[in-house]
């Protein structure tokens with residue numbers, strides 16, 4: 001990368017960060033800018049007033065009536081007081097504006113990260129690299145843009161003050177300014193060097209950071225609480241967490257230690273230079289070239305000038321360092337989803353006309369090492385109800401994930417009414433698909449909302465929520481809750497009521513039924529239900545899926561008897577297919593599995 005390109009990239013990256021700040025709250029940004037200008041000019045006004053006070057006192061001391069000048073001194077000191085109060089007011093206001101702005105930026109960046117997290121393909125969630133990137137992005141997103149803005153404003157403010165004070169020093173002797181600049185450079189060098197080291201260290205330590213975060217999650221969430229107690233895993237996990245954190249802390253402290261020593265050396269050189277320049281001014285005063293007022297003003301100018309210069313250099317170094325850290329954030333924000341909108345999206349017919357076709361579909365997970373689907377070809381006619389059966393890991397769930405376009409096939413194609421899924425808008429396709437996965441979600445919201453989330457186009461208080469609950473066999477249980485459908489489910493929030501797994505499953509089914517979708521997919525929908533609930537659900541299966549195309553995945557073969565066609569999958573291939581009776585007659589794999597299960601019930 002040429003220096004020109006890297007300067008260009010630096011500017012681009014910083015500008016992008018500033019856009020986030022601007023978009024998150026324009027008022028805050030403008031207020032910060034106004035304060036910057038005022039705060040930049042006040043120090044010079046103070047210096048000048050101090051000089052006037054001292055000069056006035058010295059002039060009056062040598063006059064015949066020294067006390068006559070008191071009014072002038074009082075006036076000048078009052079002015080100084082006003083400037084000092086204004087300066088404090090600006091600092092207080094700045095802190096207020098900074099808090100408001102920081103919060104606005106944090107919330108805004110969270111919303112951007114959330115939107116991206118929802119946008120990316122599901123496959124990213126299966127890669128550790130994705131979580132590393134997300135973790136680093138989250139760490140940078142909340143504060144980095146605001147700090148960049150502060151650094152830029154401080155640079156501006158220090159720059160304004162420095163130009164004023166620098167002009168004063170330059171006017172006296174040009175060399176003074178260069179001495180001060182020269183001594184600030186080692187500080188910048190240290191800052192840049194350790195900024196790069198910190199960046200590399202943070203990148204390398206992300207997996208350990210995430211592992212400790214994971215252990216923390218397990219130790220503090222309800223999901224693992226039972227097993228941790230019963231298997232007595234608490235101490236083991238706590239020790240692992242402590243060891244990881246200790247390692248991270250040790251490395252960080254060692255880096256900080258080295259940086260502190262280097263900074264001390266650099267700062268000492270700067271202090272030595274300031275003392276040298278002050279000695280020069282004292283000598284000039286003794287020679288009679290400077291008044292006492294001048295001496296005090298120059299002393300202060302050197303002290304403040306060196307301070308401003310250091311801040312300026314540090315801020316510039318910080319901006320450069322931020323450029324590195326911003327790549328963490330941009331790496332995440334720039335992930336491009338693969339399931340993109342097609343150029344010329346096709347519409348899905350309502351009702352479906354030809355149905356769904358899997359045409360020589362092959363698939364392997366991006367993170368996997370083997371083909372999960374080998375060569376799947378099947379047709380599901382509109383309104384047909386089919387079942388997928390087969391051993392664990394045969395590829396049943398994967399097949400429906402492809403249909404919902406959570407992934408694209410590695411080879412072959414899937415069509416709906418002859419249109420490749422890739423030529424449909426992903427959102428339009430998913431509107432037509434209603435699915436209950438084995439690992440369905442439990443939302444810690446009210447019971448009503450849990451079902452309504454299946455179709456948020458409907459009003460929240462629609463009676464269809466209750467119809468769906470009734471069809472899924474959960475209506476009466478929900479009515480018995482303390483606040484009925486308005487009871488919060490789960491134990492995370494106050495007043496929440498926990499349900500049994502089977503009841504949660506019925507809620508997930510109700511949610512799926514509320515969706516006005518033409519294709520219904522039920523993946524092991526009754527795995528946690530009692531025999532009666534399962535019986536009732538399948539009694540109503542045809543009614544529930546009337547007019548819709550349905551795919552049912554189940555290990556309990558008694559529940560798939562009534563579908564139009566059963567596909568038996570083995571190792572990612574279709575082994576046999578047909579109606580229950582045909583498959584029994586064929587006396588193949590299905591018949592074997594069926595009689596194996598049936599013998600338990602005899």
Ligand SMILES: Nc1ncnc2c1ncn2[C@@H]1O[C@H](COP(=O)(O)OP(=O)(O)OP(=O)(O)O)[C@@H](O)[C@H]1O
Nearest residue numbers: 126365367368372391392393394395396397398399
């Ligand atoms: N997210 C994933 N990433 C990588 N490989 C996966 C992933 N999900 C599943 N697999 C692999 O794909 C194979 C098929 O999984 P799939 O969930 O489709 O099986 P299934 O037939 O639905 O099994 P089950 O009856 O246990 O639900 C599994 O053996 C597993 O190795």
